[in-house]
Amino acid sequence: MKAVDVPAAPRVLIADADPWSRDLLKQVVLNVRCDARLDVCGDGQQALALFSEKPYDLVIADWELPGVDGLGLLRSMRQQRRNPVLPFMLLSHRSDSASVRQALPLAPTAYLTKPLDMEGLTQRLRELLLGAGPPLTCEVPALARGISLNGFLERRRDVADGAPLLADVQLAVKRSLNPQGLDLKVLEQEVRTDPQITAVLIAAANSAAQHHGSAVQTLPQALQRLGSGQSMNLILGLALKRSARLSDPALADYAERYWQLSLHTAEYARSLARTLELDQERCYCAGMLHCLGDLALLRCLQEWLQAGGELDDQQDVGEALARFGAAYGSALRTRWRLPLELRELIAAIYHLGGGVYSREALVMNMAAQMARLRTADGIEALAGSKTARLLRLGLPELARLRRG
Numbered sequence: 001m002k003a004v005d006v007p008a009a010p011r012v013l014i015a016d017a018d019p020w021s022r023d024l025l026k027q028v029v030l031n032v033r034c035d036a037r038l039d040v041c042g043d044g045q046q047a048l049a050l051f052s053e054k055p056y057d058l059v060i061a062d063w064e065l066p067g068v069d070g071l072g073l074l075r076s077m078r079q080q081r082r083n084p085v086l087p088f089m090l091l092s093h094r095s096d097s098a099s100v101r102q103a104l105p106l107a108p109t110a111y112l113t114k115p116l117d118m119e120g121l122t123q124r125l126r127e128l129l130l131g132a133g134p135p136l137t138c139e140v141p142a143l144a145r146g147i148s149l150n151g152f153l154e155r156r157r158d159v160a161d162g163a164p165l166l167a168d169v170q171l172a173v174k175r176s177l178n179p180q181g182l183d184l185k186v187l188e189q190e191v192r193t194d195p196q197i198t199a200v201l202i203a204a205a206n207s208a209a210q211h212h213g214s215a216v217q218t219l220p221q222a223l224q225r226l227g228s229g230q231s232m233n234l235i236l237g238l239a240l241k242r243s244a245r246l247s248d249p250a251l252a253d254y255a256e257r258y259w260q261l262s263l264h265t266a267e268y269a270r271s272l273a274r275t276l277e278l279d280q281e282r283c284y285c286a287g288m289l290h291c292l293g294d295l296a297l298l299r300c301l302q303e304w305l306q307a308g309g310e311l312d313d314q315q316d317v318g319e320a321l322a323r324f325g326a327a328y329g330s331a332l333r334t335r336w337r338l339p340l341e342l343r344e345l346i347a348a349i350y351h352l353g354g355g356v357y358s359r360e361a362l363v364m365n366m367a368a369q370m371a372r373l374r375t376a377d378g379i380e381a382l383a384g385s386k387t388a389r390l391l392r393l394g395l396p397e398l399a400r401l402r403r404g
Contacts, residue, residue: 009035010057015047018209024237031240032125034138044068063092074106115229143307156300163295164246167194169239182228203336215339218281243302250313251298258291269367286345293329362391
């Protein structure tokens with residue numbers, strides 16, 4: 001049987017002002033062609049500069065680009081009169097007939113409205129990037145010669161993709177769908193215990209492309225601002241990334257422990273906030289996100305293994321978590337621009353510091369202390385702590401909290 005030739009690795013340009021949309025498009029392209037050579041940018045002028053330097057096989061651009069918009073970008077590229085015609089996918093929130101008629105004379109290869117139909121986008125990309133060829137299998141790049149585990153983790157800290165997924169996103173989306181579309185309340189219940197999904201949706205909802213008014217600090221707020229289509233796309237896109245789930249049993253065991261600690265902290269924080277008439281959802285969210293860095297580090301350790309590195313299950317993992325876990329969390333929360341108020345609540349879980357404390361910060365500190373108690377531990381010491389005194393919580397209140 002004659003083998004079907006796969007086209008040479010394509011060069012793809014992605015231009016979208018929203019970083020989370022860029023990342024989603026990048027993952028969908030790589031899911032179709034894992035060998036694709038990608039350039040991504042956030043404005044039309046930069047896209048034109050890249051286009052003048054490199055020969056692209058496909059351009060994917062959003063109409064609402066700053067500077068030169070997507071339609072202007074398409075017009076400039078069509079003026080090059082390339083043969084064959086350069087495939088150009090134009091994305092837009094505009095679904096009205098007037099906008100479509102405006103774009104048609106420039107012959108975009110596809111005009112796709114946002115939020116994107118992921119299946120439709122994937123099919124078009126397969127047609128453009130694979131043709132009749134078979135699916136590709138790409139090997140994980142090998143480690144740089146001589147690199148140590150610490151050196152690898154240092155390099156990955158500022159570019160890590162975050163925590164592994166703990167929720168089954170396909171099942172979560174399936175359960176949330178009904179004949180009228182995606183039920184955001186059901187989706188929230190399905191994914192609210194997943195730190196990665198929570199963090200990404202809050203970050204995406206606070207991006208410049210989505211920002212309207214006050215900062216989003218909880219998962220329900222993020223889902224409402226993003227809407228059902230964009231929320232679903234972002235969640236499904238997370239599952240496309242490499243190492244989205246931990247396959248190594250030892251690393252998965254560590255992740256389970258950190259996830260349970262996050263969940264218990266979040267639940268204690270919500271109960272305390274409810275008792276004290278504070279923002280329950282914000283406190284729950286801060287508790288859920290406080291181990292994000294440790295979980296992200298575990299995901300990077302799996303990438304180390306997949307690239308050919310070795311680990312002593314106990315010593316290397318424990319040392320890496322102690323050395324890098326907090327730094328990974330801080331780097332992620334800063335790079336994803338999570339709201340300062342939310343980051344301050346997360347910081348209070350570890351240390352109150354000096355000065356004046358908000359009642360929510362005190363709640364987070366107490367919730368973390370409760371979550372770290374072992375089954376055999378008493379709560380008398382907690383009742384006498386500075387945090388308990390400031391919150392005016394005595395032994396009876398803490399005992400009721402522990403009983404749930």
